[in-house]
Structures are given as C-alpha cells and as structure tokens.
Amino acid sequence: MTxxxxxxxxxxxxxxLLRGDYKQSDYGKIILPMTILRRLDCVLQPTRQNVLDYLxxxxxLSDNAKDLTLNKIAGFNFHNxxxxxxxxxxxDPNHVAANLRNFINGFSxxxxxxxxxxxxxxxxxxxxxxxxxxxxxxxxxxAEIDLSGMDAMEMGYVFExxxxxxxxxxxxxxxxxxxxxxxxxxxxxxxxxxxxxxLTQAGIVRTLYxxxxxxxxxxxxxxxxxKAFNTQAKLEVFGQEINPESYAICKSDMLxxxxxxxxxxxxxxxxxxxxxxxxFDYMLSxxxxxxxxxxxxxxIKDEHKNIGYAGRFGAGLPRINDGxxxxxxxxxxxxxxx
Numbered sequence: 001m002t003x004x005x006x007x008x009x010x011x012x013x014x015x016x017l018l019r020g021d022y023k024q025s026d027y028g029k030i031i032l033p034m035t036i037l038r039r040l041d042c043v044l045q046p047t048r049q050n051v052l053d054y055l056x057x058x059x060x061l062s063d064n065a066k067d068l069t070l071n072k073i074a075g076f077n078f079h080n081x082x083x084x085x086x087x088x089x090x091x092d093p094n095h096v097a098a099n100l101r102n103f104i105n106g107f108s109x110x111x112x113x114x115x116x117x118x119x120x121x122x123x124x125x126x127x128x129x130x131x132x133x134x135x136x137x138x139x140x141x142x143a144e145i146d147l148s149g150m151d152a153m154e155m156g157y158v159f160e161x162x163x164x165x166x167x168x169x170x171x172x173x174x175x176x177x178x179x180x181x182x183x184x185x186x187x188x189x190x191x192x193x194x195x196x197x198x199l200t201q202a203g204i205v206r207t208l209y210x211x212x213x214x215x216x217x218x219x220x221x222x223x224x225x226x227k228a229f230n231t232q233a234k235l236e237v238f239g240q241e242i243n244p245e246s247y248a249i250c251k252s253d254m255l256x257x258x259x260x261x262x263x264x265x266x267x268x269x270x271x272x273x274x275x276x277x278x279x280f281d282y283m284l285s286x287x288x289x290x291x292x293x294x295x296x297x298x299x300i301k302d303e304h305k306n307i308g309y310a311g312r313f314g315a316g317l318p319r320i321n322d323g324x325x326x327x328x329x330x331x332x333x334x335x336x337x338x
Contacts, residue, residue, distance in 0.1 A: 007147065011035055011158070012165060014141045021132040028166035031128070032245050033118040034142050035162065035316025036252045037104070040111060040156060042148035043084050043256055047074050048085060055081055067108045071100040075163045086143040093136045097128040101137060110251075110261050117248040117266075127325040150221050153181065153255055154324060159215050161247045179214070180285045184221045191282055192225065202232040211330055212258070212268045212287040213239030216250035222284060223257070240265040240274045270296045273312070279336040287327035294320050 014034075015027045020032070044051075051073050058066045069077040086102040092099055104115055126136035147155070192199060199206070208222045219237035226235045237259055241247040247266045254261045265274025270293060293300060297313065297320065304313040312333040318325040 008161040027241045059200040080106045090143040096136045143168040208282045210239040294322040
C-alpha cells in the first residue's frame with residue numbers, strides 16, 4: 001500500500017512556491033485542481049497513446065459519439081486527446097500556459113467540467129504573469145509526483161488530508177470535510193450487516209446515497225466493501241455536496257472508478273434537492289452537525305408549512321443553529337429503493 005501521507009506531503013510542499021504571491025487560504029485554488037489533473041494524467045497514461053492513434057478515425061463523428069468512442073479506447077468514462085501530458089508540459093517551459101490549457105481542453109466533457117468548478121483558468125493566468133512567474137515551477141513539481149500506483153481509497157485520503165490542511169490555514173472546521181476511513185468502514189459494516197444474505201446474490205444491484213458526500217469517502221468505501229463481499233454485485237452511488245472543491249474531487253473519483261459522475265450533484269441539499277424524485281436502498285452520511293440553516297430558512301419553512309409530510313420536513317423543524325434533524329428527515333424521505 002502506498003503511503004498516502006508521503007504523497008500528501010509532496011503535494012503540500014508545492015505550496016511553498018505560492019508563498020508571497022498567494023494568501024495561505026488560497027493555496028487550495030491551485031493545489032487541488034493541479035492534484036486532480038495530475039491524478040487523471042497518471043491514470044490515463046497506459047492508454048493515452050492508443051487514444052491519440054485513434055483520433056483520426058473519429059474525426060467525422062459527432063462530439064458525443066467521439067467522446068464515447070475515445071472513452072472506450074481509454075478504458076474509463078473519460079479520456080484526454082491532447083498531445084500534451086505532464087511530461088511534455090515540463091519539457092516546454094516557454095509555452096507552459098498555452099500547453100496546459102490545451103491539455104485541459106483535451107479532456108472529455110465530463111472531466112473538463114470538474115476542472116471548471118475551480119475556475120482554474122484565472123489561476124493559470126495569474127501564475128503565468130511575469131510578476132509571479134511560478135506556473136512552470138508548479139507544473140514541473142507536479143510532473144515529478146507519481147500518483148499512478150494509488151487506489152481510490154488512498155487517493156481519497158490524500159485529497160482529504162490536503163483539504164484538512166487548507167481548512168486549517170483558513171480557520172475553517174476540518175471536520176466539515178473529513179471523516180476517518182476507519183469510522184466509515186465501521187459504518188459500512190453496520191449498514192450492510194443485516195442484508196448479508198441477500199447481498200450474496202449474483203448480479204444484485206443496490207443504490208447508496210450520501211446527502212453530504214464531501215470527497216465521496218463513504219460512497220467509495222461502501223462500493224469497495226460490497227465488491228469485496230460479492231464480486232458479482234454492483235453498488236450504484238449517489239451524492240450531493242455544497243463545497244465546490246470537495247464536489248469536484250468526488251466527481252473525479254467517480255470518473256476514475258467507472259461510476260456515473262452525473263450521480264453526484266452540486267448544491268445545498270436543503271434548498272435544491274438534487275434527487276427530488278429518487279429513493280435509495282442505503283444511506284450513509286456524516287452531515288455537519290450544528291450547522292446553521294438560517295440562509296435556507298425560507299425555503300425549508302415553506303416546504304414544512306405547505307407540503308408537510310408529503311415533503312421532507314413534516315416532522316418539524318429544529319432550532320436555527322442545528323440542522324442535524326433536517327438531514328435526518330431528508331434521508332428518511334429517500335428511503336425505499338429496489
């Protein structure tokens with residue numbers, strides 16, 4: 001097993017290059033999307049030449065058909081058809097900004113949208129400005145970090161460790177973003193234990209939902225647990241997340257593992273229910289306890305008053321500074337999958 005702490009430390013060390021040009025609280029705007037880009041680059045490396053060799057054969061196809069075909073060649077739900085990878089970016093320091101943009105634009109739509117959530121093009125421009133002139137140095141350092149030998153759980157640890165550090169730098173609560181994997185494993189075991197017999201069936205398909213999914217740790221561990229228990233079982237995972245960085249990381253993890261990234265929704269679960277007409281077999285979550293729901297109060301109170309038990313909050317509303325009961329009621333309303 002790769003030591004995720006070593007990888008996280010290597011990535012964290014890149015932040016030293018940002019000192020003086022960025023506030024510490026803004027380091028994540030560069031480090032997190034660059035980590036995702038490097039991770040995707042490493043994952044695609046074994047088949048990237050196959051994709052490039054096949055490009056001429058899909059020129060006349062529609063964009064959607066082209067994406068689907070090249071995804072199949074890449075062996076994932078995404079691909080990159082740019083001539084650049086991190087090794088080639090490192091080899092051309094004089095054109096790194098243009099080449100990096102070309103590399104990002106070479107991703108299929110599902111992967112490119114993830115990077116767009118970071119509004120990363122502004123950071124490319126800022127780092128490439130002569131006043132800073134650190135873009136090539138950052139790219140070079142990431143090119144030297146190998147993220148290819150890590151499984152989904154290890155990479156999840158890396159992302160969560162980085163988010164925790166960035167949260168501490170900006171005086172945010174790290175607990176909003178991080179649940180130890182040992183705790184998640186225990187929760188998953190308890191969740192599936194009662195259904196051990198039914199889950200042994202060949203070809204069984206079940207759904208798992210997390211309304212505050214963060215970087216997707218609970219979804220990942222749930223999927224791995226069921227697959228280890230029954231290799232012929234399939235767990236389709238769904239989640240919603242309000243933090244844009246965590247959301248983007250979760251979607252990138254879904255892409256790499258072959259899950260449908262459209263099953264991860266962005267936004268406040270209380271105000272915009274991303275799965276308003278869905279029911280799920282299992283639910284697992286560590287919502288932010290003690291969270292203030294003042295900003296969403298009008299929508300929540302209207303739903304409670306006008307819809308009652310036909311909506312999510314019929315049982316009543318908690319005090320304004322603790323939304324835990326709201327999360328619980330929301331999850332109860334989603335019970336009843338296949």
